[in-house]
Each structure stands twice: as structure tokens, then as C-alpha cells.
Amino acid sequence: MTDATALRDRTRALLAAHPPATTERTAFLRARFDAGLAWVHFPEGLGGLGAPRSLQAVVDAELAAAGAPDNDPRRIGIGLGMAAPTILAYGTEEQKRRFLRPLWVGEEVWCQLFSEPGAGSDLAALGTRAVRDGDTWVVDGQKVWTSSAHVARWAILIARTDPDAPKHRGITYFLCDMSDPGVEVRPLRQITGEAEFNEVFLTGVRIPDAHRLGGVGEGWKVAQTTLMNERVTIGGARIPREGGMIGPVSRTWRERPELRSHDLHQRLLDLWVESEVARLTGERLRQQLALGQPGPEGSAMKLAFARLNQEISGLEVELLGDEGLLYGEWTMRRPERVDFTGRDAGYRYLRSKGNSIEGGTSEVLLNIVAERVLGLPSEPRTDKDVAWKDLTR
Numbered sequence: 001m002t003d004a005t006a007l008r009d010r011t012r013a014l015l016a017a018h019p020p021a022t023t024e025r026t027a028f029l030r031a032r033f034d035a036g037l038a039w040v041h042f043p044e045g046l047g048g049l050g051a052p053r054s055l056q057a058v059v060d061a062e063l064a065a066a067g068a069p070d071n072d073p074r075r076i077g078i079g080l081g082m083a084a085p086t087i088l089a090y091g092t093e094e095q096k097r098r099f100l101r102p103l104w105v106g107e108e109v110w111c112q113l114f115s116e117p118g119a120g121s122d123l124a125a126l127g128t129r130a131v132r133d134g135d136t137w138v139v140d141g142q143k144v145w146t147s148s149a150h151v152a153r154w155a156i157l158i159a160r161t162d163p164d165a166p167k168h169r170g171i172t173y174f175l176c177d178m179s180d181p182g183v184e185v186r187p188l189r190q191i192t193g194e195a196e197f198n199e200v201f202l203t204g205v206r207i208p209d210a211h212r213l214g215g216v217g218e219g220w221k222v223a224q225t226t227l228m229n230e231r232v233t234i235g236g237a238r239i240p241r242e243g244g245m246i247g248p249v250s251r252t253w254r255e256r257p258e259l260r261s262h263d264l265h266q267r268l269l270d271l272w273v274e275s276e277v278a279r280l281t282g283e284r285l286r287q288q289l290a291l292g293q294p295g296p297e298g299s300a301m302k303l304a305f306a307r308l309n310q311e312i313s314g315l316e317v318e319l320l321g322d323e324g325l326l327y328g329e330w331t332m333r334r335p336e337r338v339d340f341t342g343r344d345a346g347y348r349y350l351r352s353k354g355n356s357i358e359g360g361t362s363e364v365l366l367n368i369v370a371e372r373v374l375g376l377p378s379e380p381r382t383d384k385d386v387a388w389k390d391l392t393r
Contacts, residue, residue: 025069033047072106079104089225095210143199147196167388299368300369
């Protein structure tokens with residue numbers, strides 16, 4: 001199934017058998033998955049047809065023209081962009097068949113239990129422990145900055161299973177049921193007023209060994225697949241021209257000529273061009289993705305995303321003058337979706353401050369780009385061969 005015409009015919013057959021106007025949304029999405037039209041590059045039987053990733057656009061165009069529902073990707077972005085490619089790469093056949101369909105349909109929301117209070121930028125220093133007890137693992141620890149944990153059914157989790165090994169080699173990767181006893185989710189209120197993030201406490205949580213992803217002690221290798229996909233998901237999302245942060249400030253510039261000044265004009269032009277360069281670079285990155293797995297280039301895109309969002313939102317507040325100092329509301333909410341560009345200028349300005357932290361700090365990503373893209377010498381690391389238990393914390 002590598003021909004656009006054949007894919008188009010298959011999509012039209014799906015629409016004829018399950019008309020969007022009369023088919024319940026979840027039923028339509030399940031039928032789409034079963035027809036191999038969810039993500040066409042996945043294997044047959046797992047929502048795909050083993051077709052080139054680039055042909056997904058053919059399917060999406062046909063479905064959009066017919067008014068078919070999507071799977072609300074902003075709500076289930078962690079599952080789609082991080083959990084799914086990792087399960088596909090390292091999961092057993094049983095795990096793939098159990099988790100991928102409800103994940104894609106949106107029946108089960110996922111979150112990511114990676115960062116910890118004492119191991120954020122240095123993720124491999126994590127201290128959450130998983131101790132084997134027969135066919136289960138008993139997990140104790142704390143995770144932080146967990147988007148969607150308050151609505152998630154499942155989590156991708158990394159925990160330390162061998163404290164005697166160096167920090168990168170004593171980690172194992174698990175799929176954690178968020179409804180299990182011992183999982184406690186607490187909101188983290190942000191500068192925006194919302195609690196989009198959470199901290200998660202794990203106390204005696206029992207995870208079956210059947211929910212381990214990859215080999216024991218190989219969690220860091222498995223996590224690299226998640227992290228590379230995460231950075232592409234955050235920094236490389238497909239957007240139209242003047243999409244994202246540059247859109248609102250460009251509209252304000254056109255509609256409010258009384259706010260303009262020469263200096264602001266020059267800065268807006270510079271940021272508009274940079275945004276368009278980043279958008280086109282993202283298109284090129286997605287074309288490369290169609291030929292294989294994401295590489296460290298996604299880190300560069302995520303870097304650009306964070307910097308541009310912060311500079312553009314700052315320009316927007318400055319352009320609005322006194323209006324830019326206003327803030328719509330600071331109501332405590334726990335939203336189901338991450339919204340980088342929603343609400344008013346004040347919200348965009350405050351929310352963008354987190355862009356250089358989430359999904360890997362900009363400082364860490366600069367090291368990744370320097371070492372893995374530019375081939376520069378790596379920083380000296382004295383802890384690489386030291387047992388985790390002997391590290392200073």
C-alpha cells in the first residue's frame with residue numbers, strides 16, 4: 001500500500017461504510033484504526049499499512065474534506081508523540097495490540113513520568129526505585145512537571161532498578177497504570193494561574209513485569225526514543241504560515257496601526273522571518289522523519305520554538321502598551337490540553353516562559369546540538385562510570 005491512489009480509494013471506502021455524519025465519533029475512529037488509516041506508516045494490524053509516512057497527508061485530506069472527526073491530538077499528544085513510537089519500537093506484540101488502539105482513538109490518555117525534583121535536567125540521575133518482587137515491580141518515588149497526569153489512565157515511567165550500576169545503566173522503562181493503588185496526583189499551579197502540570201507520588205505501586213518496556217537496565221536506551229520524539233512533537237508540529245505565536249501579534253499589527261513604531265516594525269519583521277524559517281525547517285524535518293527515526297535535529301527545532309515563543313510574546317506585550325499589562329484571569333484550573341498560544345497576550349507571555357524548560361531545558365538541548373549535530377567535543381563527565389548510589393546528591 002504505497003500508492004496514493006490506492007490509499008485514497010481505501011479512505012473513501014471507509015467513509016462510505018462509516019459516514020461521519022451518522023457514525024458515532026469513537027466508532028468512526030476505531031474503524032479508521034482498523035482500516036490501517038490511523039498512522040499509515042505503522043505495521044498492518046496496528047493502525048497502519050506499512051506505507052510511507054508521507055502518504056498520511058493523502059488520508060488526512062480526504063477525511064478533512066468529508067468532515068470526519070479527528071482524535072483530538074492536542075488532548076492525547078503525549079500518547080501519540082511519545083508513548084506510541086516507543087511502544088512500537090520496544091513493545092512486545094501483546095503490548096502493541098493492547099495499548100496502541102485505545103491510545104490513538106483517545107480512549108486512554110497518557111502522561112510521562114520522567115522528571116524528578118532532584119533529576120530534571122540530569123534525567124539519568126533519577127532516584128525513583130523499582131524493586132522486583134516475583135512477577136511484579138514495586139515502585140516508590142516522586143515525579144514532577146507531569147502534564148495530563150490528572151486525566152491520564154497510563155504513564156510511561158522510568159525508574160532505577162540497579163543502584164549499583166552507573167546512572168545511565170541502572171534504569172528500566174515501565175508502563176504504569178495511573179489508577180493503581182499508591183499513585184497520587186497533586187496539582188502544580190503555574191505562573192499562568194492554571195495547574196496544567198502535576199507532581200506524582202508513587203508509594204508501593206505494583207507494576208507487572210509484563211508492563212516492562214525493553215530489557216531490565218535498558219531503560220535509558222528506550223527513553224532516548226521517547227525523548228527524541230518528544231522534542232519533535234513540541235518543536236516540529238505542522239503549522240500554517242503565521243501559525244503559532246507569530247499569528248496574534250501579526251494580526252494586532254495589521255488591525256491596530258496606532259500602536260506601530262519603527263522599532264517595533266523592524267523587530268516584528270525579524271521575528272516573522274525567523275518564524276517562517278523555523279516553520280519551513282520543521283517541514284524539512286518531517287520529510288526526513290518519513291524516511292526513518294527522529295534524530296537530534298529535533299532538539300534544535302525545540303530550541304528555536306522556545307526562543308521564538310518568548311521573544312514574540314514579549315514583543316506582543318510591548319506592542320500593546322498599557323493593554324499588555326492586563327491579564328484576563330488567574331483562575332485555578334486543571335486543563336486537559338496544553339495551549340501555548342491561547343487566551344490573551346498576557347497568558348501567552350507567561351506560558352512561554354516554560355517553553356525553555358519543558359521537554360528538555362534549552363541548556364541541555366544546546367549540548368545535544370553541539371555534540372550530536374555539530375560533532376563538537378563532549379563536556380567532561382566524571383560521573384559516567386560511578387555507581388549511582390555513590391553519586392553526590
